[in-house]
Every structure is written in structure tokens, then in C-alpha cells.
Amino acid sequence: MSSTSKIVKGPLAVEASRTSRPEIVATVAEVIADVRQNGDAAVRRWSQKFDGWSPESFQLSPDQVASVVSSVPETVLDDLRFVQRQVRGFAQAQRDSLNDFEVETLPGVYLGQRNIPIGAAGAYVPGGRYPLTASAHMTVLTAKVAGVGRVAATTPPDRGTPPPVSIAAMHLAGADEIYVMGGVQAVAALALGTETIAAVDMLAGPGNAYVAEAKRQLFGEVGIDLFAGPTEVLIVADETADPLVVATDLLSQAEHGPDSPAVLITTSHEVATRTIAYVEELLPGLSTGEIAGRAWRDRGEVIVVPSLDAAYELADEYASEHVQILTAEPREALHRMRNYGALFLGDKTCVAYGDKVIGTNHVLPTMGAARYTGGLWVGKYLKTVTYQEIQNAASSAELGEICGRASRIENFEGHARSGDVRSARYGSARPAWTDHAFGRA
Numbered sequence: 001m002s003s004t005s006k007i008v009k010g011p012l013a014v015e016a017s018r019t020s021r022p023e024i025v026a027t028v029a030e031v032i033a034d035v036r037q038n039g040d041a042a043v044r045r046w047s048q049k050f051d052g053w054s055p056e057s058f059q060l061s062p063d064q065v066a067s068v069v070s071s072v073p074e075t076v077l078d079d080l081r082f083v084q085r086q087v088r089g090f091a092q093a094q095r096d097s098l099n100d101f102e103v104e105t106l107p108g109v110y111l112g113q114r115n116i117p118i119g120a121a122g123a124y125v126p127g128g129r130y131p132l133t134a135s136a137h138m139t140v141l142t143a144k145v146a147g148v149g150r151v152a153a154t155t156p157p158d159r160g161t162p163p164p165v166s167i168a169a170m171h172l173a174g175a176d177e178i179y180v181m182g183g184v185q186a187v188a189a190l191a192l193g194t195e196t197i198a199a200v201d202m203l204a205g206p207g208n209a210y211v212a213e214a215k216r217q218l219f220g221e222v223g224i225d226l227f228a229g230p231t232e233v234l235i236v237a238d239e240t241a242d243p244l245v246v247a248t249d250l251l252s253q254a255e256h257g258p259d260s261p262a263v264l265i266t267t268s269h270e271v272a273t274r275t276i277a278y279v280e281e282l283l284p285g286l287s288t289g290e291i292a293g294r295a296w297r298d299r300g301e302v303i304v305v306p307s308l309d310a311a312y313e314l315a316d317e318y319a320s321e322h323v324q325i326l327t328a329e330p331r332e333a334l335h336r337m338r339n340y341g342a343l344f345l346g347d348k349t350c351v352a353y354g355d356k357v358i359g360t361n362h363v364l365p366t367m368g369a370a371r372y373t374g375g376l377w378v379g380k381y382l383k384t385v386t387y388q389e390i391q392n393a394a395s396s397a398e399l400g401e402i403c404g405r406a407s408r409i410e411n412f413e414g415h416a417r418s419g420d421v422r423s424a425r426y427g428s429a430r431p432a433w434t435d436h437a438f439g440r441a
Contacts, residue, residue: 020213028213031184032192039194046185053157053180058189059196060162060178068167080133080169086359087137091145094378108392109399115382117147118223120198122190123175124205125166127156127182130256132206136169138361138376139204139225144174146381151175152190152200156182183207187214191222204376206363225376229366231256232263233351234320234340236311236333237275239268241326245347246271247278249324250300251292252352258294263301263318265311272302312336319370322351341365341375397427404431 020028034042048054060068069077102112123139126132136153143151153175155166162180170178179197181189187207193199202223203215215224233253237246250262266272279296283289305311308327315323319339327333330345337343341364342354355362363376390396403419423429 020209020216024209024213025217028184028210028217032188032214032217035185035188035194036192040196043181043185043189043194043197046183047181050183050185051157052160053182055180057196058154058179058181060167060180064162065167065171065178068162068164069171072164072168076165077168077172080137080165080172083134083357083359084137084141084169084172086357087141087361088145090359091142091361091378095145095147098379098382106392106395106398108390109395110389110391112387112389113384114387115379115384117149118201118381118383119148120150120152120200120202121148121381122187122200122203122222123151123153123170124187124190124203124207124211125153125155125170126205126207126211127158127163127166128208131155131158131163131166133165133169134356134362135205136166136173136175138363140170140173140175142361142376142378143204143381146378148381150177150198150200152177152179152197154179154181154186154190156180156186184210184214187211187218191218202381204363204380225363225380226365226369226373227367228363230259230261232261232321232366233324234261234263234265234315234318234322235324235326236308236315237264237266237268237271237326238308238311238328239271240328241266241268241271242347243271243274244278246275246326247282249350249352250275251279251282251286251296252350253322254292254295254300255286255288256291256295258291259299260295261299261301261320262296263303263320265303265305265314267305267308267311269304272304276302308332308336315340319365319368321364321366321370322354324349324351339370341370393426397423397425397429400424400427401429404429 031046044054098115100114102110104110121143125135140151140153153170155163157180167178187203189197190200191203200222204225206228212228216227231253233250235246235249246264250264254260254262264272264275283293286292305314312333316337316339321341322344323340324344325333326347333343333345342360344351344354354360361376365373365375400419400423404416404423407415407419420431420434424431424434
């Protein structure tokens with residue numbers, strides 16, 4: 001095997017990337033504090049410093065949006081519409097699966113659950129080296145399908161101008177407000193609000209290390225979709241896998257950044273060695289080869305295991321963002337694995353489809369977070385809340401007696417009395433303290 005691969009038992013770079021570097025933490029805290037105190041003036045100051053961008057208004061007017069969208073080739077708009085139909089269809093299926101309900105647990109005791117959309121969401125669509133237009137579909141469109149009334153979307157300027165394709169994607173996805181702002185100042189403005197930007201209830205969307213740290217620091221004041229780190233891919237392959245496909249798919253994710261893990265777990269020594277050879281052969285001709293090459297060198301792993309049982313077990317330890325199954329029976333992974341952000345089954349499927357066109361959401365957990373959470377979906381924009389109503393007096397009295405006893409076990413006398421008054425009013429139990437209250441002194 002080549003020196004670029006590493007045979008190890010656990011993920012690389014996870015501990016190093018769980019927390020932001022001190023200089024990032026400090027810069028983000030400074031920007032947030034400034035926006036909190038100085039609003040629009042702070043946003044403008046930091047935007048000028050970081051992006052060289054200080055327009056009269058960061059929000060695009062409807063006429064400006066229409067002008068920008070009209071500059072996008074119709075074929076590109078058609079492709080955006082196609083992808084958004086896929087995303088909308090899957091998101092709508094998710095929404096339809098979430099039903100409100102009400103049950104009667106005792107005579108006249110009704111308990112219910114409702115799924116209520118949040119009021120306003122902020123969507124961050126990355127720009128710069130990689131204008132991730134697909135993130136507009138994943139964040140804006142999914143929020144609108146969930147029923148969010150106001151979605152404010154923002155993306156960084158591209159060399160001093162609004163990026164046309166990103167603006168078109170946000171517009172077609174249904175964004176109610178479109179801003180051309182990037183970085184921490186944009187996230188802070190949406191979370192905290194300024195003189196001209198109303199605050200949102202939740203932030204969603206990927207970003208660089210500064211954006212991720214800003215979301216971390218603002219979490220609690222607003223909700224967030226998830227804490228995200230570098231993109232990850234893990235492939236489980238057996239002897240039937242095509243090493244060229246494996247190598248191509250590993251590099252497709254390694255090009256996201258030099259800190260993106262690209263891992264192959266295989267039962268075949270031949271697949272392992274040929275995959276490494278193909279990676280080395282493909283890198284020089286890849287336009288993003290410098291970045292992908294660094295990721296492969298520093299974060300690439302190829303691990304040969306004795307069986308698919310061992311492969312699935314090890315893959316679950318990684319809890320990778322994207323897990324691709326290239327085996328003779330790929331659907332076995334549905335029953336054998338539990339820790340992944342998204343699963344891609346068979347060689348006709350690939351992670352790039354999930355990133356760009358297939359319709360499932362690509363905002364996914366990284367750095368082992370797939371052990372306890374899934375990715376962004378319609379449900380993230382909903383608050384699942386409950387309600388209770390008792391219409392039967394006897395049931396209220398019965399619950400009141402039990403509440404009194406249960407509360408006194410925990411020394412919560414006030415809670416106990418709240419139950420007591422109902423058992424006294426609607427039943428035969430009359431704790432002594434209620435006699436005067438009910439005129440029985």
C-alpha cells in the first residue's frame with residue numbers, strides 16, 4: 001500500500017476538529033459582540049473588512065432578485081428546478097409522515113401532540129471557492145415545506161457582486177428575504193437581529209470554520225440545525241466493488257477540503273491496493289486535485305478487514321457523515337448499521353447524488369455525531385408540542401390523589417396541593433388543609 005494510506009482503528013482528525021481553534025473562537029466572539037451592540041453598523045464594518053462588500057442594502061429587492069435571476073442561463077434554471085422538485089418531493093413525504101394525534105388515556109383524559117412550524121428561519125448558503133447552491137434547496141425549500149412562514153436566506157458576495165446562481169437557487173426555493181452577506185456577521189445579524197434585519201428563530205446551513213463556530217456560540221439564543229465539521233465519506237466494499245468507482249467516489253468528497261476524511265473499509269486486499277493506485281493516477285488530472293490530494297494524504301484511510309461483519313462494525317464506530325455501500329448485497333447495510341448521516345446503497349448510487357441532485361438532505365452530522373442525531377429534515381423546523389385536557393371529574397379526582405402522594409415523596413408540597421384541590425373538589429378525598437378552603441372548617 002502507498003504511504004498516503006493509513007491503516008488505523010479509528011477516525012483521524014476527530015479530536016482535533018471537535019473544538020475550534022482559539023483564534024477562531026476569539027474572532028467569532030468579537031464579531032458577535034459587535035453585531036449585538038452596534039447592529040447594522042457592525043455588519044457593514046465586518047463585511048467590508050472580510051469581503052470588501054458594503055452595499056447600500058444587504059437585502060436584495062424583488063427587482064434586484066429578478067434581474068440577477070434573469071442573468072442565469074435557462075438550462076441552469078431548469079436544472080435547479082429539477083433538483084428542487086426532488087428535494088421538495090422527499091421533504092413533503094417527510095412532512096406527511098408527521099401526524100398530529102390525540103388519545104384518551106383514562107375516561108375523559110385527552111392527551112395530544114402537534115407539530116408546529118417555527119416562525120422564522122435563517123438559511124446560510126456558502127459561497128467563495130465552492131458556491132453551494134444545493135444548500136439553498138436543503139435549507140430554504142425544506143423550511144418552506146415544513147410550513148415556516150419567513151425564511152431569510154443569505155450568501156456571501158462573489159468578487160464584489162451577488163452570485164447569480166446562488167441567488168436564483170434561493171429565490172426558486174422560496175426564500176422570503178435574500179441577503180448578500182457572508183461569514184460570522186451574516187449569521188450574527190440573522191440570529192440577533194439589527195435595525196434592518198429581523199431576528200430568526202433558527203439557523204441552518206453549512207459554512208466554514210468561522211460560520212460553524214458562530215452557530216455554536218449563538219446556539220441557545222437561536223436553534224441550529226446541527227454542529228457541522230469537515231465533510232466525511234466512508235466506503236464499505238467487498239471483492240465485487242470496482243476499484244475505479246471506489247477511488248473516484250473517495251476523491252469526490254476529498255475535494256471538499258484538505259481536512260475531509262476519506263475512508264475505505266474493505267474485505268478485499270486487491271480492492272484496497274487497486275483503489276490506492278487509482279487514486280494516485282486520478283489526482284493529477286483532477287482540477288481540485290491539490291485539495292483532494294492533501295485530504296487523501298492527511299485524512300485518507302484504507303483498512304482491510306476479514307469479513308463484512310467486521311466492516312459494518314468498524315463503520316459504525318466511525319459514525320461517518322456519508323456511508324457508501326459497494327457490496328454484492330448493499331441493502332444488508334440497512335439492517336447491519338446504525339451510525340451514519342446518510343447511507344448510499346450500491347454502485348448506481350453515489351454521495352455526489354446526495355449532495356447535488358437526488359432529493360435527500362445533504363446537511364448531515366459529522367465528527368461522530370451520527371451516533372446520536374440525523375441530519376437536517378423537515379422535522380428540524382417543527383416544534384413537537386403536547387397538550388392535555390381532562391373532561392371527566394372522576395378521572396381528575398383519581399389523578400389528584402395520586403399526584404398528591406407522588407409529589408410528597410419528592411417533598412413538593414405545592415405540587416401535592418395542586419392535586420389535592422382537585423381530589424377534594426371532584427372526589428371523596430379531602431386532605432385537612434382543604435377543609436377551610438372549601439368551607440368545611
